Amino acid sequence: MAKVAPSEDAIDRYDPAAIEPRWADEWERVDLYRAREDSPKPKYYCLDMFPYPSGDLHMGHLEAFTGGDVIARYKWMRGFNVLHPIGWDAFGLPAENAAIARRIHPKEWTYANIEQQARSFKRIGMSFDWSRNFNTCDPDFYRWTQWLFLKFHEAGMAYRRSVAVNWCPHDKTVLANEQVVNGRCERCGTAVTKRNFPSWFLRESDYAQRLLDGLDELPGWSDHIKTIQRNWIGRSEGADVVFTIDGRDESIEVFTTRPDTLWGATFMVLAPEHPLAHALVHGTPREAAFAEYLERVKARTEIDRLALGKRKEGLDSGARAINPVNGEHIPIWVADYVLLEYGTGAIMAVPAHDERDGEFARQEGLPIREVIRPKEGAVDVQSEPYVGDGFMVNSGPFDGTPTPGGIPKVIDWLEEQGLGTRSVRYRLRDWNISRQRYWGCPIPMILCDKDGEVPVAMGELPVLLPDLEDYSPTDSGQSPLAKKTDWVNVTCPACGGPARRETDTFDTFVDSSWYFFRYAGPTAEAWADREKVEYWMPADHYTGGITHATGHLIYSRFFTKVLHDVGLISFDEPYPELLNQGMVIMGGSAMSKSRGNLVTPGEIVGRYGADCARVTMLFAGPFEADVDWRFNTAIAKLMMLTNEIADARDASDADLGEAVGALVRMLNPMAPFISQELWLRLGTEGYVQRADWPVADPALIKVDHVTMVVQVSGKVRDKIDVPADIGEEQMKERALASDKVRAHIDGREVVKTVIVPPKLVNLVVR
């Protein structure tokens, strides 16, 4: 029962500062939002994207978390057993930078911010179950991040290889793709370069098709975000075709979506880093030129590539390939417009029918041959590639075949002849999870010269992140952890010989790919409490920013599918309903310190109170255009009810009491403090959060009179009050009896009458 008495001084004046903190304390004291696993009610898991503790809460947090909180509170009142948890995404680079700048431990900085954010959450009335709160930088949590990684490794889903990564020469660290904006480091603005490091990967691309198919089972996701994910995964259908190399044993496999243009392949192109590229020039007079070229390509920053207007740079290897469909000998080039990571890292170039190949062929003077002709008119492919439909020419047995219908026919033929196979490729790459940073979860692997990559025994977890004297990054491209030799040097678990720990830490998106499982049983002596996970998951609702469309929201789906496949869970989509909030705009642009338009939730709450901040956020506009939650219309309806109650001078005290009671209950999800205060003052016992949502009585809603709109030829001419159960004949009679209506049909013939009982009559006149 509520122990807080109404404060006398706040009776005539709205004084949020007097009301709100008292209730916040009270709710915490009685643990009002504690979720239970033994409830007979249906469960409802209301999940919010957990915050990164980079400082206090900002307006984006206020909006997103208020949205989630309204849903949680509403579901609670509708009789659900609600789980509404909170935690912190507590690893990340800003903590390291703060440590270097302020000479404090990253942990100190992080925990201070978490405390501040937790205080702010309580102050704005979030209905969190605080007993389940955790931080990803706590060894009790990251122990299981490491454990899950080992499960991935065990299942063959994790591997290590050397690869070109984004490198910021100023911050001396690797950057994730999402931290590179227009070729520059998101934080310091320095042009990013590529460097080669060995990195750990998860085989996300193996799950491309499942991630694509799974989207069809997510009706509670907006089409917008599903489209973004489909484009990101980027499925392409086509064929793999093998070209042999003249005078050598090796061959080149290419992927093409246009096998119908095979006869127009006049040269081939390998990515500069393609292993065969070096092999082809090795020991030839071109080797030196190639080495120089490769250096130049690698040194090019992203900025250079964009600034040069995507000018393609290439080099003839001197070798010749044989086109399997016509036996032609064609030159093999190396050029930077072909990407090693996509397809096979090599292409057949069809300059007559591909923009990029055409541009390169004209630049280098390579031959161009037309093999697709438009059905009408003609195109000079020597000056402009033709990429549209048409029919095949100069294509041996396929001459005259219409296309794109010819594509499957050519693939069938290639398979019969043993020259190629039907193939599907995806744009989605494997996920590089290595970061050369200190403040992250250590990767639990040991590198041994003899045994290679040896996992740390699961029983030895966690591999604790050691304290350092100096967190500064180095030019070496190694994590600061590499300097901690007494931590790095270990004995190999396999051979007992000398070995080294992996010094990279996980991308923090690894932590956030599974945190939502942990809420089900945050103290479990396992990665999660299996029984509780099966009870609460999948989450019924997920709230967070659409900025995570191609990152977190794919990573976590991927994780869930792998956990399903290794038998840890029974389902394979983590959250079938997703709500993406928009950005908080001030004066036409996003709020930021640098724009000087930053308003903090703290200022708003301090001046106007938390309820006011919440309701303003919800009323300002739609949370997201595509989803059915229209908080602003909900508030508009409550305003109408308030106006009705204020105007109802004749109503009995009992009726007024009932109306106000309903209003207060419906206000609770949005403005929990004032509604609780008013609930108490109405003389009602307990917490409004525990009250039932008001139920409308259809018998009372039923109206006996409605406004009938009368149109003449589609234009509104009169509005007449009529009984709700009026019949069509009577409607027509009443319409024709109207002077205003008669004035418009006078002297004309009514040729048609459309009647929608009981609200509309349309008399069509000629």
Added chain:
RNA sequence: GCGAGAGUGGCGGAACAGGCAGACGCGCAGGAUUUAGGAUCCUGUGGGGCAACCCGUGGGAGUUCAAGUCUCCCCUCUCGCACCA
């Protein structure tokens, strides 16, 4: 360039399923109260017109008794991806 979404008063934005466009709020105007300002309350508020009426949901066509809503073309803006073969 490719893909997706959005254009409604001075502003934020409503409009279930094709059936009264502009809910609700902000702002503004007039009035009440007040020494004044602020706050509060009442009334009005898409444009034109004294009025009857006419016009009006980015522009243009179309379907329909009826279009903000459906179809086609165009314009503008936002977002996502961007040498992905």
